[in-house]
Amino acid sequence: MSTDSLTKTPVEPPGPAAPPPSGAPLTARRLVPGWRLRLAGGRIALRLPKRPLVTGFALLAAVLTVAVLALGTGDFTVSPPDVVRALAGAGTSATDYVVNTLRLPRLLVGIVVGAALGMSGAVFQSLARNPLGSPDIIGFETGAATGALLQLLIFGGGPFAVAVSAVLGGLGTALAVYALSYKRGVQGYRLILVGIAAGALLSSVNSYLMIKASLDEAQAAAVWLTGSLNGRGWDQLAPALIAVAVLVPAVLLLGPHLRMMEAGDASAKALGVPVERSRLALVIVAVLLCATATAAAGPIAFVALAAPQLARRLTRAAGVTLVPAALMGALLLIAGDFAAQRVLAPIQLPVGIMTAAIGGLYLMWLLTHEWRAGRR
Structure with a gap:
């Protein structure tokens, strides 16, 4: 059995690059620094871009750091080493109860929900080719909230029924928006405009349900509509974790098609990508991710909008960044929840209020930036 090896791709020295030899293909390896991972004795080679990989590990380290701080702070303070020992099963009975029973489920729900929103936003922004094409802006998250409210206020279902209704509401909204925006294919601007209109209509439905x-x-x-991690436990974590464990690999498998579609439908078709089938599959999977997050924690605004853009700026990638976007979404959500619980103490705000306040400022900056870029 051969061993796997990790070899670093040579990087061209600074200065004008020499042209490739006659007939030699200009590969991505010549343009972007990175590593090549050789598996099975060199029969399988995977290229790992350097900056996105380093950024991903940095975001993961930030998530773990905030997680340890969140698990250790509160009315009963636990030091970081004691938090790690409690997670490893070597803590005292008191620290084990505080860390693993009281605080860990809430934290894990935040990580799962944030990762789902971040990856869902990355898919929709890539499909729309517009930074405003996130599920909370184009109405899919509002549709999931409508499904949950119908179950809560009309049918009186329990938590599982509310979660299923949220998923069905988000999926139904996405299919309706997709159908209404379809005209010899789906264009990004049509998807955004139809989605915004659908979101406004569903918001009025939600208001009517609340009044009645x-x-x-x-x-x-x-309280549910504000988006909150308060009271979240293992009952909310288990179905969300199962759904995300199924949906995230599906998004990653469709990721190469998504990257080729960013170059345009004509270019993707020339490369053999079934554009409309891939787009519909990506919409369904991304909506299910968003609806799962909404079912677990309520409609949390602006994480799906901001996380992919921040991840792309950190990685300086030209295309979609699925894994960094998921990690950035998890970081934004648990950091926002930590700030809402501890930084503003004794006032404890739902995390949805915190993300809406920060996300509103980010949206204003994004619109101003896009407007200035359009004038150049």
């Missing part, structure tokens, strides 16, 4: 509900039901629904 009883006071107690309306208050409970209003």
Whole structure:
């Protein structure tokens, strides 16, 4: 059995690059620094871009750092070494109860929800070829909220029924928007415009449902609509984790098609990509990711919008960055929840309010940046 080897791709020295020999293909290896991972004795070669890989590890380290801080702070303070020992099963009974029973489920729900929103936003922004094409802007998250509200206020279902209704609401909204924006294919600007209109319509439906509900039901629904990790436990984590474990590999398998489609439908078709089938499959999987996150924690705004853009700026990648976007989404959500719980103490805000406040500022900056870029 041959061993795997990790070899670093040679990087051209600074200065004008020499032209390739006559007849030699100009490969991506010559243009972007990175590593090549050789498997099975060299029969399988994978190229690992350097900066996205380093950025991914840095984001993962940041997620773990915030996680340890979140698990250790509160009314009962636990030092970082004791947090690590409790997670490893070597802590005292007190630290084990505080870390693993009280705080860990909430943290894991935040990581799973943030990662799902970040990856979902990356897919939609790539499909729309527009930084505003995130599921919370184009109405898919609002559709999931409508499905959940119907179950909460009309049918009176339990948590599992609410989660299923949120998924069905988001998926139904996405299919309707896709169908209405289809005209000899789906263009990004049509998808965004139809999605914004659908989101406005569904927001009015949600408001109507809230007005017609009883006071107690309306208050409970209003708390859910803000998006919060309060009271989240293993019951919410298990279905979300299972769904994300199935959907994330599906997105990664479709990732090469998504990257080729960013160059344009004509170029992707020339490379053998079934564009419309791939686009529909990506829409369905990304909507399921967004709806799963909404079912677990409520509609949390702007994480799906900001995470892919921040990840792309950190990696300086020309195309979609799925894994860094997921890690950035997880980092934004748990950092926002940590700030809402601890930094603003004794006032504890739902994380959805914190992300909406920060995301609103980010959206204003993004619109200003795009407007200035359009004038050049």
